[in-house]
Amino acid sequence: MTLWGVITAVDDRMHRHSRLLNAIGIGGFVLGCASYAGFVKLPTLVVVPAAAATVIAVARHAIWDGFVTPKLIAHRQQRESRS
DSSP: OOHHHHHHHHHHHHHHTHHHHHHHHHHHHHHHHHHHHTSSOOOOOOOOOHHHHHHHHHHHHHHIIIIIHHHHHHHHHHHHHHO
């Protein structure tokens, strides 16, 4: 299987389970906010320097939103037009 095949399979699975993934994301956001505000004490799993975290986040959004998402949308539209 090619890299594009893996990306397409992961994208299809993520779309199938989008509600669960959204709920997990919302839960993580709420826990993060509660931890930052001091309402909840969560264990520190990994300490990442702020500069490294910024570079990782920017690279992730540049790669995924800039290159992969447009190709996935085009691929999805192509599959839907064939059906």
